[in-house]
Amino acid sequence: MSKHNPKEHTRPIYMATNGLRDPDWRWRLAVSSAPVTRTTRRPDAICWHLVDYLASGDEWITSLDGTRRFSIRPLLAIQNDRLKRLTLESRVLAFRDITVAAEASRVPVQVAHDYCSIFFDVGDRLHAVRAIDSKIIHAAGHRDDIVRRELYWHAYFGGPLVAEHWLLHLPFVGCEAEHDLETPEGRQREQLELTMASREPGPEFYDSKLLPVYQQLLDREPKRRPYAECVQDHVTDALEAYWRSEPTEAARKILHSRIAA
Known part of the structure; x- marks a missing residue:
């Protein structure tokens, strides 16, 4: 035996x-x-x-x-x-x-x-939220890939609008690039960098030398409307233009009627 x-x-x-x-x-x-x-x-x-x-x-x-x-x-x-x-x-x-x-x-x-x-x-x-969260978003084989984890988390729980915003800036985040805070794109990318850093902040995240950078972001935050709403408008316009140029049956089933029309 x-x-x-x-x-x-x-x-x-x-x-x-x-x-x-x-x-x-x-x-x-x-x-x-x-x-x-x-x-x-x-x-x-x-x-x-x-x-x-x-x-x-x-x-x-x-x-x-x-x-x-x-x-x-x-x-x-x-x-x-x-x-x-x-x-x-x-x-x-x-x-x-x-x-x-x-x-x-x-x-x-x-x-x-x-x-x-x-x-x-x-x-x-x-x-199956728990299965996706444990086996996909927090997959053991990608434990050190913070960009992947944050992208997948926001895509799954935030939906298409949030995912498209992340994908728009994906080539420029998580690669130690310097972002121009004088431009809307640079500020949005820095926002994503801060989002990722806040999940697992290292010692440099609390460096007092970075406080002026954070203050610039806060000063340039839209005063009348929340940041998330501005992102949603931007991505909605982009998706609407895309689906109007190439409408599909699948898009009509999944997306909001205004986007997929």
Whole structure:
């Protein structure tokens, strides 16, 4: 009789029905399984083809419904490009719809769905707040990525308007860039930097030398209307212009009628 191995209970459960699975569980399973024999049990065809790709370089993957084959290369291009990856994934969290997120990110819809099936499998649990918060927003593998965490948190809990504001400034925040406080864009980016810093403030956050900078931000804060309302107006106008230029059925279902009309 074989001895009980306590480590068996600590291994990740790689199954589509596991509500606390990692978003890239299929990819993780393939990586942990290669090389593998045909007697090894795998949840679905995608997992088998990912193992084949890692073992032999065969880039063609069979879809979940078995009706078509797609190349993994466009998906890896998104996964390996930080800006593209954060943009698409945060919009999925914000819009709660992969098709709308793909259209807003100018990613082919089918590519976005294929990407999510392998690297961001969250479509069936976007309503599960605790699962999204623990496994996506505060994912253990991205513990040190403050920008990702704050972007995903604001996208999921704030919705499309908040997400679009963060994405507008995403290339300029979290990279130790100097922001011009004489411009609206610079002040907005500094606001986001302060938002992130306030979550886990380091010693430099309380540096008295920075007080004049904070005071400049407060002095330039809109006097008549809250900052959040100004952001909402700005992003609403941008979204309205985009959806009017390229209206879609998905947009009409998800977005406010004034934006999607």
